[in-house]
Amino acid sequence: MVTALITHSACLGHDTPPGHPERVERLRTVLAVLDGMDLQRHEAPMAAEADILRVHPESHLRALREAAPEEGLVALDGDTFLSPGSLEAAWRCVGAALKGVDLVLGGQAQTAFAAVRPPGHHAERETAMGFCLFGTVAAAAKYALDHHGLARVAILDFDVHHGNGTQDLVEDDPRILFCSSHQAPLFPGTGAAHETGADDNVVNVPLPAGTDWPTLRRAWNRTILPRVEAFAPEMIFISAGFDCHRADPLGGMTLEAADFGLLTERIMEVAEECCGGRVVSVLEGGYDLAALAAGVAEHVNVLKGGA
Numbered sequence: 001m002v003t004a005l006i007t008h009s010a011c012l013g014h015d016t017p018p019g020h021p022e023r024v025e026r027l028r029t030v031l032a033v034l035d036g037m038d039l040q041r042h043e044a045p046m047a048a049e050a051d052i053l054r055v056h057p058e059s060h061l062r063a064l065r066e067a068a069p070e071e072g073l074v075a076l077d078g079d080t081f082l083s084p085g086s087l088e089a090a091w092r093c094v095g096a097a098l099k100g101v102d103l104v105l106g107g108q109a110q111t112a113f114a115a116v117r118p119p120g121h122h123a124e125r126e127t128a129m130g131f132c133l134f135g136t137v138a139a140a141a142k143y144a145l146d147h148h149g150l151a152r153v154a155i156l157d158f159d160v161h162h163g164n165g166t167q168d169l170v171e172d173d174p175r176i177l178f179c180s181s182h183q184a185p186l187f188p189g190t191g192a193a194h195e196t197g198a199d200d201n202v203v204n205v206p207l208p209a210g211t212d213w214p215t216l217r218r219a220w221n222r223t224i225l226p227r228v229e230a231f232a233p234e235m236i237f238i239s240a241g242f243d244c245h246r247a248d249p250l251g252g253m254t255l256e257a258a259d260f261g262l263l264t265e266r267i268m269e270v271a272e273e274c275c276g277g278r279v280v281s282v283l284e285g286g287y288d289l290a291a292l293a294a295g296v297a298e299h300v301n302v303l304k305g306g307a
């Protein structure tokens, strides 16, 4: 099976303060572990502005451009920073995810993994937050619908944090099913089970600290994946966060690296049924470098058809 890997060196040019968990070394480590794998490699293009404007108003782009420093760092909030290279990095993140959509829908690859940073799933319509500037996976989902003419897509988010930004960007669009499992209580504090979207198109599964793989697997098998099958998406997006690992400093779940492969296998089984295995996965969180690398290796190996 052909799996595309899309990344760009500009994603290494987004700097954060010393000691910040979302750091350049994350992507270096991810790229190093993927280095030996048989993947179809692509440079992430810049997204077109119109592709970002599907999910953010012009005022958001303007605010980020005005805040972006020519040198040093600017804090947008206590967690979220801009460096001189941040905007290009964020534009390339969206470009990478869109390129994944083009490759998979064009038949050049069956699956795609966008190895990019900063992450995106906390960015709300007009608010950068939680290390995130643009709603990368939401922009890619809207692109698949509006540009490629798909009728329905699903976004599956297994990051330990709730994808509040993705939910904000897609909850009023019945063409998109957004499903998230996440630890609660935890940043950003959203993602209660009663948050179900304007058209019952949002599925939130909050889980307590200490959640292990059997519990998470049950949540996906009983709650999330049946909803995906019923929705019958024509493409599946994954917000792939690896901070459910037991070693992660920001999360309190207890997954092992191999469990990310097992979860990806279940997602791929449903993707095969629904949409010929067409999956575009976008890197979100994961802040223990060794756990992140091991989790990504398991995830991408299964995207490639390995088990």
Ligand SMILES: [Zn+2]
Residues within 6 Å of the ligand: 159, 160, 161, 241, 243, 284, 285, 286
């Ligand atoms: Zn996270």
